[in-house]
């Protein structure tokens with residue numbers, strides 16, 4: 001587990017080398033092993049100093065979170081953390097110098113191990129990242145990070161680092177003081193040994209007499225100004241949904257007023273509580289395990305060789321087509337970008353170039369890299385150019401007749417194994433596939449806008465779509481670095497169908513006379529990036545109206561109707577307030593929609609929807625906005641539109657920003673408790689209508 005050696009000068013090198021794992025991880029076994037190595041080195045009189053290093057490509061990648069999902073008791077967890085604290089303190093106070101030789105990633109517990117050293121030297125490795133990203137998984141840096149970082153950087157800079165959880169490059173880390181020195185990789189070990197030899201009396205600042213936290217202690221005037229503001233900022237960012245934010249603030253506030261030995265115990269107790277917290281479990285399960293599985297294509301049909309997309313055809317060089325071309329060419333695919341005439345196709349290529357030019361200007365992309373990428377996008381108006389494509393994705397107007405026409409024309413040019421995909425956002429795939437000569441090779445590949453930024457792609461299996469097409473679509477999505485989910489066909493598929501309920505519920509509340517600001521704030525307090533009314537303004541009320549009308553037409557008498565329907569009609573047809581692009585919708589957008597900062601809710605809303613005497617409290621409104629989505633997701637699960645909780649959860653978080661603390665749209669049911677959720681939804685159904693009525697056997701569907 002550890003390669004330990006002692007050189008002629010008496011400097012011991014303890015190099016982490018955990019067998020059978022690609023990276024060094026910290027768990028009960030490896031930490032006990034590390035403790036033994038450290039104790040041996042301290043006890044050995046021949047050892048004058050110790051270098052902590054790694055025999056792998058990276059330093060230490062952090063805690064092994066495999067165990068996080070288990071239901072461990074306080075009694076099982078706390079001793080482990082107290083043991084690590086003890087090892088860290090032994091390193092700091094043994095009287096021998098300890099140096100960290102950081103060769104690659106040093107994250108979480110890995111970087112905290114380095115913090116127990118008296119000096120930190122990093123190799124100049126452009127791939128290496130250094131930091132404490134624990135908050136991203138709902139936990140806190142519990143290996144001493146919340147105690148040593150503020151004592152090292154000061155309270156303000158320390159809190160910022162603990163709360164933003166960023167991973168830093170070596171250069172950034174050096175600038176922030178997270179590492180003391182940067183050296184060429186080949187000099188790392190030699191330089192670390194030299195420092196240990198030159199500093200036999202090294203101590204930590206916090207063990208020196210008269211130590212003060214840089215910039216002021218907790219009880220200084222500065223400290224007293226800092227904590228109320230930090231609390232407010234933490235609250236503003238998390239709305240109390242992420243308990244780790246509060247726990248980190250408490251660790252720093254309580255622990256940094258005391259001796260570090262006491263501070264470390266305070267931290268360990270908070271850590272145990274966080275690891276056992278349902279929010280942490282949900283975030284780790286979905287945010288780490290399920291997303292990793294999705295990226296590794298867990299549901300890919302078996303026995304089909306991996307596809308490599310060399311040539312990709314894209315029909316329609318509009319907003320979506322240009323984005324698809326850009327991300328695909330960026331991963332080395334040759335893209336044929338086709339539109340009705342050459343001019344439109346060229347305009348699409350220019351649209352793909354615009355964001356790249358911005359990146360070049362910001363220094364985030366090289367000129368040559370951009371040129372090479374754009375070289376791989378060939379604009380055309382000729383179907384013949386599609387020949388040799390492994391995959392064609394159509395992103396033409398959302399119109400069945402046009403889609404049918406391009407499907408036929410493109411298929412005539414395709415080889416026997418090529419797949420044809422539609423990026424439609426609303427039209428069921430099975431219906432579109434009826435115009436295809438080869439429906440087994442027809443599939444939905446639904447991107448989100450803006451394509452360059454959004455991490456999810458929803459793959460839709462039509463009734464006749466074959467496994468080979470699903471496998472190829474998955475391989476393609478993986479190749480462009482996005483995360484796929486596979487769903488079965490249905491109106492709005494999975495993502496649009498469920499997300500629409502959030503928006504529609506917000507509009508229904510408006511119609512009932514709920515204060516508009518309350519609706520919008522309830523959305524944000526629930527954890528969504530924007531309130532439901534603003535979402536409609538952004539995408540346009542006209543689009544919402546058109547989609548509802550299409551559904552009504554397709555479904556006839558089966559169309560259930562929704563209270564929001566006539567609000568859309570009123571705003572689009574009577575009031576001429578179609579949304580942000582027009583500068584007016586539920587909000588006034590003073591600068592023609594561009595100035596998001598100056599928007600305000602339309603003051604006349606109250607005239608059209610008089611304020612009801614009985615206003616919900618914000619918790620009730622928040623719950624309503626979350627539950628309506630989970631009910632719809634349960635229905636999707638019952639109808640087999642979505643085939644697993646994991647797909648629903650991952651799709652909801654990455655697709656439309658369903659809040660991470662819930663673990664996703666179906667995990668939210670589990671977090672609420674299936675029986676409790678059912679009761680709450682039945683109560684909502686009594687008040688607001690059958691759209692809240694949960695399907696049978698909520699517990700099984702959400703499991």
Ligand code: NAI
Pocket residue numbers: 315316317318319320321338339340344394395396397398399402405406423424425426446447448449
């Ligand atoms: P857009 O209007 O920006 O682009 C459509 C392009 O298709 C235009 O350049 C048009 O000239 C071209 N086109 C029309 N008929 C054609 C034909 N016969 N042959 C070749 N090109 C033709 O539309 P946008 O927003 O890019 O949407 C395209 C598709 O993607 C639609 O099906 C839409 O529902 C879907 N989608 C849109 C999203 C969005 O946020 N805009 C998100 C996800 C899917």
